[in-house]
Amino acid sequence: MSNVVHISPKGSHFMRIWVIAAHTFTQLVRMKVFYFLAVFAVIAIASNFFDLPQHEGPEAVGANVLRSIKSWSLGAMTLFSVVLSVVATALLLPKDAEDRTLYTILAKPVPRFDYLAGKLLGVLLLVFVSLALMDALMTGVLHVRTNMVVAQQVEMATAMGWPADAVASLRAETLASGPNASLQGAVFAVFLRASIMASLALLISTFSSSTLFTTVVSFLIYFIGHFQADARNIYLQAGEAGEGLFARVASLALSLVMPDFQLFNVIDAVIEGQALPLVSLAKLTLVGMYYAVFFTFASWFIFADKEF
Amino acid sequence: MAESIAAVEIRNLVKEFKTSFRRKPLRAVDDVSIRIMPGEVYGLIGPNGSGKSTTMKALLGLVAPSAGQCSIFGRDSMKVDSRDEVGFLPENPYFYKHLSGAETLRFYGKLCGLGGRELEDRVTELLTLVDLEGARDRRLGGYSKGMLQRIGLAQALVQEPRLVILDEPTAGVDPLGSRQIRDLILKLRDQGITVFLCSHLLEQVQEVCDRVGIIFRGKLVREGKLEDLIAIEDQSEIVLRDASPELLHQIRALVESTPGASVVRTGKPRTTLERLFLREISEDEP
């Protein structure tokens, strides 16, 4: 054959996925998604003023504020990342199909997997960048405030005649509730959970007929996913508790099909000052990737011979 | 050898859509075969819903044939590499509103594996070709219908494909814009690019196509060179200017006095293709 092949579709999957991801990122940015960051900045700063007049000695001074900053910031990150992951993913695919832009893309030598992976990666890229910016802001505010609180506490404790070892212990405890590695790990856990949600929404949107359906079902699964661990426990302990066959089968089905979002509740524990070991974070990352990859391939499986 | 490979080869294409559970599936395309050679401009005409778009989608691998086969330059349409050398402009396209004209072309160019200086040059070249240099950095949200159609055409051409597929390229475009698009198609033909277009606007097809196919209710009812189709062998047409009613009467009497000849119709001349089309579908009516 004397056909001259200008471009080979093989060998440049990454390039194409990257082009679509970068484009999706731009698209979302130009949809003014980053305006949320301004809202976040207001939240992070406003959370500084959440202090109550309370009892007790130096150890209570300002401790509330540090927790409040973390709660507000990570809460806002959770909401933003989950909502954005679901809504953006649920919106972008049907929009492309409706506007027929999908035709123009698939009429180019673009494998359908590349298209899906690119869209997902684009959404995740946006979530990641947003979370990184929010994290930087939170860490900054927390850093400044922690130093203020420590200075206050040390001054008060010294004035009350606390022995040096008690002051040092108090200081160390307060510094530990400031910015630390576990907190960054928690932000990464927020991102992992968002990745699962985005890939889940991608899967649903490949067979759903409307954005609304995708969004509602995704959030429903998100909610139910928080109880997957309980279903799993019921299944695993069914023998002892003496549940019936139906309960056993139902709990097994639930724990096999639903993702386990309760694992990500470690975020709450970190806000409360628990340390998140690197091993645990690595294991969580594995879980997140396991879901994201499976859901992406499942989406592709459905999408591969979908007709438009 | 390249001559022997058709740019478009559609063989016995059948496409059925499931409507609901129990009802019979809807047959959108029924045993259609089309073969387009490199360099040809082929027009597929038919009313809305006759299966034109479905045929094109099958050719592009956007829908899977229920039976039959499609290929582009010998490569199966269901395979990704068949789309290396094809550009497609869908009907009423909306491109990403948030991108400018140049960004749109760059995006599609990168999807085709272009990049760097080569891509930048190509973008400029295409914008000039479709007369949109002035709107280069304007977002598509602010483009008019005709401009969108032209940027769509430029997008289809970005990787210098040897085949361009246009679905209703002038639908909803004003006459001036329509003319610009027609001129562009002619320019493509001059460059030796194969064009496969479909339309329900007969004048347009007539002006640019070498060959046409008529599709109705999913069936290809007639196909051939434009002149051949338009010529009706057993009929002759006399087009007169400033003929008086008396003259017409005389001609009619003369014809009627000749054995075997008859007057089929008198009146003002019509677009021949439209007449042909109407005749074809009336014959096919069950």
Add this chain to the structure above:
Amino acid sequence: MKGWFKILLLTLAMLVFGAMRLPYEAALFKSLREAGLFPPELGIGTRDKIGQTSSAVALGGLRTLVATFLNLRAFTYFTEQRWNDVEETYNTIVDLAPRTRYYWDTGSWHMAYNAASYYINDSKLPPLRRREAWRMSIIKGRAFLERGIRNNPDDWGLLASLGFLLSDSNKYPAFRDANASFAAAAEAYRKAADTGKAPGYVQRSAFYALARVVGREAEALALARKLYGEGPINRTPTMKALLFVLEAWENPKMDLKARAIEIYGTPENAYEALSVHWSRVRDGFPVHGVSAVIPLLEEQLSISKENSVLNRPLPPPGGPDEWFR
């Protein structure tokens, strides 16, 4: 047909995928619980637990934020003296944020201190009911702290708070058995000190509580000697007084005066400190040998019998019997 087949295949893949991750997730869940990232399993039935914490679980990532809001609300209830609402709100808060010492501490403080003090002065109720309400508030505060400790066994602060509550002279009369209450306080302080993170006063507090347990004087004396030997930081006036008292309990025949002067340096210091100790009736400290040594010191310091601290009236006991008359 093909569509059905695909769905079947996908469902199958989903189940296999689920079966593959199930043991991994279960193990990870367990290891996270062991790392203290999930609240420990409480001794209540699974069903109760699901009912109690389902809302908390579903708020993943937002729980501490909601707890912050509820804490604000609880503060409003506190200022409005709506004690039942305060209690209920703190029960929800600790479901949401079981790892935060502050909420356990504050919740129990509201119950055992603020609500209890309120009932002492609540004129709307007859004395007997006020007394019962006071007692219940303190018991609730204690139970709340103990729950917090079960959730955070390593937290010295909660243990110290419990020790403080159980040995507080205004609180321990709420418990039926003062002796058991002091023993529990000593135990709580000891556990707090054993975490290794608590400041030094906690160890002394453990001793102050232990010293008040009738029947464990020998143990207390051993601890007193150990702490006293650790250096001047532990030689507080209370420590000195209790060391003397416990030694007098061990050996009533010892030379009381000489030992008192030895501990306090001068007879003046010994007399003053032991007089103070004698009048701290409400704290419930033992006073072995004090009434015997004070006349000896008075004799040496030429203090007349009329001015003797032993003849002065003791401060009123001030406890519930007085408040709820």
